[in-house]
Every structure is written in structure tokens, then in C-alpha cells.
């Protein structure tokens with residue numbers, strides 16, 4: 361069974377301060393058109409469960425339509441941590457398999473609240489993930505850097521180590537373990553990121 365680990369896009373879903381909120385409306389109604397309802401969305405690309413294209417933090421980085429979809433489908437490990445700074449030493453205490461690591465740091469998520477305090481990886485933790493062969497890093501908060509960071513050091517460090525980023529995954533219903541994972545970005549030309557529909561399926565055999 362596939363498990364949805366995506367935030368629902370609602371009119372009150374949290375957005376970055378001063379950023380574009382998410383909105384959906386039925387812009388044309390069946391009554392008016394005589395045939396169909398037609399929706400219209402307005403949103404930041406960094407809304408809810410989403411991926412960051414490298415162009416988000418590097419003008420020379422790849423934009424959304426150029427991303428390799430193979431990075432966003434694969435074998436994932438979910439681990440649960442409570443530390444504010446996630447170091448290599450902490451990660452070494454967990455058996456991480458596959459190319460995707462998802463870190464669960466929250467037992468409850470209110471998607472209408474923008475959390476200002478988030479756990480972050482240390483630089484040596486990023487190097488360790490690269491050493492393990494991780495290609496996609498995900499976490500259940502709005503950013504892989506401190507919320508007030510202007511330099512986005514961990515975004516850049518992950519990028520330099522060839523690790524892509526997914527933020528705001530919902531892991532409240534997901535126990536630590538090994539999963540198949542899919543979360544595909546929209547093919548937005550010139551895009552700096554994209555909301556995704558992220559799903560996981562527990563591996564039947566944990567030795568797989």
C-alpha cells in the first residue's frame with residue numbers, strides 16, 4: 361500500500377513570510393460555461409511538500425524542467441531524530457539504505473502554522489550522506505537551513521555534494537524503516553522548484 365506523505369494544498373496552508381500564498385478557486389463554473397468547472401491556482405513554488413531546483417539558490421543551477429526524474433523515484437530510508445543539529449555522528453547510529461533519506465523530526469504537523477525553528481544538518485553530516493550515496497534528502501519542515509538564513513549554507517552544501525532537496529514531507533504516519541519512494545516535480549520551464557505528490561510504500565522485506 362502506498363502512503364501519501366504530502367501536505368494537502370488548502371487556502372490556509374502556511375507560506376514563507378512575504379511569499380505568495382496558495383489559492384485555488386473555480387474560476388469558471390459549469391453554470392457559466394455550460395459544460396465544465398475550471399480551476400485556477402496561484403502559489404509560491406515553495407508551498408507545502410515541494411522540491412527545490414538548484415536555480416532556487418544558484419542562478420546557474422538547473423531549473424525544474426531539467427531535473428532528472430530518476431532522482432525522485434527510488435529506495436528510501438526513514439529515520440526519526442530529535443536533535444537540533446543533525447551531525448554525522450548521529451547519522452552513523454542509523455542504518456541508511458538506498459539513495460533517498462527522509463528525516464522525521466515531528467510527531468504532529470499543523471500545516472497552517474509556519475514553524476520558525478527547524479533542525480538542520482551539519483556540514484559533516486552532508487558529506488557523510490554523499491559518502492553513503494544519498495541523492496535526495498528530505499525533511500518534515502519548511503527548509504533544510506535555519507529559517508532566518510540568508511546564505512542557505514546547507515542548501516549549497518547539499519548541492520555541491522550532488523544531493524537534491526525535498527521539504528515539508530509529512531511523516532507522522534510513517535514509522536522509521538525502508539520504503540519505495542516517488543515524488544515527481546511538475547515540469548515548469550525556468551522553475552525554481554515545484555510542489556510534488558510524495559508517496560512511500562514500506563518494503564515487504566526489510567533486508568531488501
Ligand SMILES: N[C@@H](CC(=O)c1ccccc1NC=O)C(=O)O
Nearest residue numbers: 376378379406412502503509527
Ligand atoms: N529556501 C526555502 C525558501 C525560502 O528561503 C524562501 C521562500 C520564499 C520567500 C523567501 C524565502 N527565503 C527568504 O529569506 C525553501 O527551500 O523552501
Ligand SMILES: [Zn+2]
Nearest residue numbers: 406411412553
Ligand atoms: Zn523550497
Ligand SMILES: [Zn+2]
Nearest residue numbers: 412503504527
Ligand atoms: Zn529549500
